[in-house]
Amino acid sequence: MSGQDEQKPIGVGLIGFGTIGTGVVKVLRDNAEVIEQRLGSRLRLVRIADLDLDTDRGVDLSGIVFDADASALIADPDVQIVIELIGGYDVPRKFILEAFAAGKHVVTANKALLALHGREIFGAAASASVEVAFEAAVGGGIPVLRSLREGLAANQIETVLGILNGTTNYVLTEMESTGEDFDVVLKRAQELGYAEADPTFDVEGIDAAHKLALMTTMAFGAEITFEDIPTTGIRGLLPIDFELAAQFGYRIKLLGIAKCHRSEDGQERIEARVQPTLVRDSSLLAKVDGAMNAVLVIGNAVGPTLYYGAGAGEMPTASAVVGDLMEIAREIRRGGSGPVPPLSYFPEQIGPKPFVPDAELSGRHYLRISVKDQPGLLGRVTSLLGDEAVAVETAMVRSANGSDSIILLTGVAAEDGMQRAIVRIVELDEVTEMPRVIRIEEEA
Amino acid sequence: MSGQDEQKPIGVGLIGFGTIGTGVVKVLRDNAEVIEQRLGSRLRLVRIADLDLDTDRGVDLSGIVFDADASALIADPDVQIVIELIGGYDVPRKFILEAFAAGKHVVTANKALLALHGREIFGAAASASVEVAFEAAVGGGIPVLRSLREGLAANQIETVLGILNGTTNYVLTEMESTGEDFDVVLKRAQELGYAEADPTFDVEGIDAAHKLALMTTMAFGAEITFEDIPTTGIRGLLPIDFELAAQFGYRIKLLGIAKCHRSEDGQERIEARVQPTLVRDSSLLAKVDGAMNAVLVIGNAVGPTLYYGAGAGEMPTASAVVGDLMEIAREIRRGGSGPVPPLSYFPEQIGPKPFVPDAELSGRHYLRISVKDQPGLLGRVTSLLGDEAVAVETAMVRSANGSDSIILLTGVAAEDGMQRAIVRIVELDEVTEMPRVIRIEEEA
Missing domain, CATH: 3.40.50.720 (NAD(P)-binding Rossmann-like Domain)
Known part of the structure; x- marks a missing residue:
């Protein structure tokens, strides 16, 4: 010394x-x-x-x-x-x-x-x-950026996804375990210091989009700001969503997801979004509770790696x-x-990289559609989805507090077809509000 | 460029x-x-x-x-x-x-x-x-050493523990999911290339002890070789252990565990071991299946962090x-x-640091004791444990294939008391072989 x-x-x-x-x-x-x-x-x-x-x-x-x-x-x-x-x-x-x-x-x-x-x-x-x-x-405190730029430096990074915001993860964990409504849980989170007086940045997914933008730039060299990232927050999720997700074998997490699609000719295109997502309850991300964060990074040599810890705090x-x-x-x-x-x-x-168009993205989805006079409607909804090549794997009808909901799990379908189907479903007289669509992320 | x-x-x-x-x-x-x-x-x-x-x-x-x-x-x-x-x-x-x-x-x-x-x-x-x-x-491929020496460099590291060997984790995962015996699963692991022809280094915990020795040196500056680390492998675990662990809410993992005990006067003492361990099935480590590895690192500023990925492979x-x-x-x-x-x-x-003596270590344990003529024996076993201040929280007797087993979950007790009690239990005529003792790690 x-x-x-x-x-x-x-x-x-x-x-x-x-x-x-x-x-x-x-x-x-x-x-x-x-x-x-x-x-x-x-x-x-x-x-x-x-x-x-x-x-x-x-x-x-x-x-x-x-x-x-x-x-x-x-x-x-x-x-x-x-x-x-x-x-x-x-x-x-x-x-x-x-x-x-x-x-x-x-x-x-x-x-x-x-x-x-x-x-x-x-x-x-x-x-x-x-x-x-x-x-x-x-x-x-999780050394995830350092892992991305040093430990995994020898990899082409394929996917970066994770739970990037502790406040929303706390709210989702509480909603799931208590069955309480969003507003009730948010208020308690504010009292406990897990959420700020103005929770907009967290709850609307903006903080997660900030972080995802940074990681997207580092992982893929893609010039991107958080404004480029389609972002959906956690408002509007209902206790029934958690209950049914669990029944289907999933949990709901607010994920930031970025992937790099590489074509044979070396062209790189980016897929990025922040949204509530269904992850399998057997996955590691499903076990990340409360205010903790975790990021999954997949590299072409190393395969999947995950980094977990406190995402905030003094x-x-x-x-x-x-x-x-x-x-x-x-x-x-x-x-x-x-x-x-x-x-x-x-x-x-770092330079601009094109986004993958929705028509080339596909996935499975959870749909909750609030309806009135539901008898017979399920068939019409299923048929509208079928017109856009969206297959229905599981369907159920739930009546609670005088309102009915149709809940569907779809097969793998193109994003744009899914969106067109939603537009047509909303036009049905019996559909009382915008359907809740939650993407299923199998990679998580 | x-x-x-x-x-x-x-x-x-x-x-x-x-x-x-x-x-x-x-x-x-x-x-x-x-x-x-x-x-x-x-x-x-x-x-x-x-x-x-x-x-x-x-x-x-x-x-x-x-x-x-x-x-x-x-x-x-x-x-x-x-x-x-x-x-x-x-x-x-x-x-x-x-x-x-x-x-x-x-x-x-x-x-x-x-x-x-x-x-x-x-x-x-x-x-x-x-x-x-x-x-x-x-x-x-997990950048865990880099995280330890760089990302977490500002921390006094308190604990490093994890699943450090993919072969044994594969065998444990398979034993649990199939209910098959160790030898059957090991043979299949060898056929699939998950285990080597001579599996000694993996199965006896030596490979995990090598890795733990390295991490102990890096985390605590402790001069230690793998020969200093008490090591127990996974041979001798039975399907019933997995079944009962699950019933109690645990899974069995081969963990390498190293902790640094710091006293008020700044003295640092090391606790290190490799052994099959019960971890709560709600923990992240419990979700690490097959040949994957994961390491939990706890620092005094960052708190718990976890690193997960493929622990081996080309x-x-x-x-x-x-x-x-x-x-x-x-x-x-x-x-x-x-x-x-x-x-x-x-x-x-890096210098030599003393080990914490067993008398100062404590924990809860799972005990499986093979016995004959079990009626009345449970009371005597419980009493022998009680003599060494080992409380019994849960006790059950299992008869299978003509042999009886007493299974106990103990309360928190000193390691040396536990060991003395085991010595006395083994002396009982009705006890047919060395009891299986599996430590419960609440921190995992």
């Missing part, structure tokens, strides 16, 4: 002193010894910047400059790595670009920013010959942030004069 | 051209394009050395020198990274040390060698300022080997004159 003790500590600045930021301070302090052992030098938290200077975060800040001046933090010559944990788009984007311009490396957990402005951010980092690390942006997310700090610190220690090759991938390798 | 195209390819030599070696050739060929994109330079397989020059491996070897001279391969100035895939102890050890002496980096999948001579190998690599990478040694293992090649190739590209800090951990940080 003698040679290593002489290493100068590596200076870190933290912008954004909320929950995750507090976790970072704790991890740097609690695990200082093991970090130094593994790194060969110390990580020293030099400065913290946050607009809220009053809240007591319950951590000792002795020896750390703490003020509201993020630009001064970035300019501080003692700060070699800047951690951005503000959230949002414009302000963090400004600080990150400022840090690059000052030659500082950046660690961020900001999936929303990267999912929208990733190309700009990665390009700017490469131009400035600095690193930007963002393991915490997907899957909290300490798990801080674990990923400090892991990134250590990786960059090792780069700094390694020194060298020229530009350091990016840790992740080459921005110039 | 212009600047990167000019990079010289990085030369690789392969010693050992068996199943995994063939997989490596395939991955380097099939995924050449994506490897070059991610690395910024090509990996060129320059030479292969193997004693068997005759077998047709079904891969194109044009442009590759293929002979039986491993030393010439190591000495070849075009070879920068040597892949060792021979297996065994002495011969690979010799070649690896020879490669270090020649200034060559090494990638190996040889867990047996590293579990026995790890300290020497890692020390020699550090002295020679070269890398030794070995992701494929544990969990096949292509999954080759995925890990080529991933290691890419990591080292990136180091080479990065250049720099001085010694490169080790990728994994500092050998000088």
Whole structure:
């Protein structure tokens, strides 16, 4: 250890002193010894910047400059790595670009920013010959991005799919186990701190789409933002959906799914979506309960691999942030004069890739159709589906609380045929609202 | 990509051209394009050395020198990274040390060698300022070692446990689903290629102990060889064990388990063992079937994380080997004159750590005791257990094929008390053979 003790500590600045930021301070302090052992030098938290200077975060800040001046933090010559944990788009984007311009490396957990402005951010980092690390942006403490870009680097990635949002997984798990309605469970999740006061980003699948966009870019080199990803949230799911799914041998999970379709001539096309999905109850993903996350990555050499852990929270997310700090610190220690090759991938390798049209996608589906006067209707619905080459494998009629529902499991059918059939089913007088369609993912 | 195209390819030599070696050739060929994109330079397989020059491996070897001279391969100035895939102890050890002496980096999948001579190998690599990478040694294609040393680097690791051997997991899964005896299932596993002709290393838990020793060293910096790890294999498990485990809500898995007990004063003590274990059927590990592997890693910041995938096989293992090649190739590209800090951990940080004595370990157990004349015996067995402070939670007596068994689930009790009770139970005249004791692991 003698040679290593002489290493100068590596200076870190933290912008954004909320929950995750507090976790970072704790991890740097609690695990200082093991970090130094593994790194060969110390990580020293030099400065913290946050607009809220009053809240007591319950951590000792002795020896750390703490003020509201993020630009001064970035300019501080003692700060070699800047951690951005503000959230949002414009302000963090400004600080990150400022840090690059000052030659500082950046660690961020900001999936929303990267999912929208990733190309700009990665390009700017490469131009400035600095690193930007963002393991915490997907899957909290689970080292899934690192696995994707390093451990599985020798693979053509075929599929990335998973439970990417802990709030919605908590709500779905609770709805299933209690039989309660969405609103009831969401309210409890908010009271317990599993869901935010405004749950839109989580519940509507937007947070999952942010994360999926990032992974799609990393896995397939596809230039994609979350706005490109068809996204359906978990509102509108009813207790009966969970009950019937279980009866059919499935569970309902909100999945982000991205696949790369490679043709013989080497053309690559992307399939990506976020939606409630039926997964077989014998699958590993079906066992991922509560606020936990899991990502399945399938590579052409390695086959299926899965990564599981806490997808959010103070300490798990801080674990990923400090892991990134250590990786960059090792780069700094390694020194060298020229530009350091990016840790992740080459921005110039990322480009637009076409999406697979719905007509070429196919799958099995669960359908719940609310109807009145149901007698005889089942035959007509089945016939409308048949017109679009959608076979019905299982059909049942349920009456509850004075309303009737037709529930169907279909065979494998083209997405566009399915959608056309739904349009025609909605036109039936007896159908009282938009049918609930849940895709079955056999690969999960 | 212009600047990167000019990079010289990085030369690789392969010693050992068996199943995994063939997989490596395939991955380097099939995924050449994506490897070059991610690395910024090509990996060129320059030479292969193997004693068997005759077998047709079904891969194109044009442009590759293929002979039986491993030393010439190591000495070849075009070879920068040597892949060792021979297996065994002495011969690979010799070649690896020879490669270090020649200034060559090494990638190996040889867990047996590293579990026995790890300290020497890692020390020699550090002295020679070269890398030794070995992701494929544990969990096949699953990037679990990389997660341990990089993604979770900010954590004090508390527990590493998992299904580390695909052969035994296949046998256990089959025994459970068919109700067949061990010998029947093992024979079929051999016919299907899941088990080797001499299955000792797998079936007796030795292969799992090799892998656990490596992970224990990496996770806790504990100098440990597989010989230090108490190891019990899967022979002797009966169909009734699976049936009753299921009835109690458990499944039987062969787990490698290592935990680090940290006391207030910072002292670290190790608990490590390989043995058949009851895991709750609601756990993720319970869902890991057939030849798949999974490792649970618990860190003090990240909490529980799990890594799942194919633990063996041509292509999954080759995925890990080529991933290691890419990591080292990136180091080479990065250049720099001085010694490169080790990728994994500092050998000088590894030292002997005491084991936790059995008296301080506790747990719940499943006991199956073969008896004759069982009436009245249950009370005496329960009383012997009670004398050692082992409470009985559930007890049943089973008669099958003319022999009786007492089956017990115990409460939490100290390991040494449990062992003393077993000694006294064995002394009973009515007990016909050594009781089967299976530990219950609640953390799994």
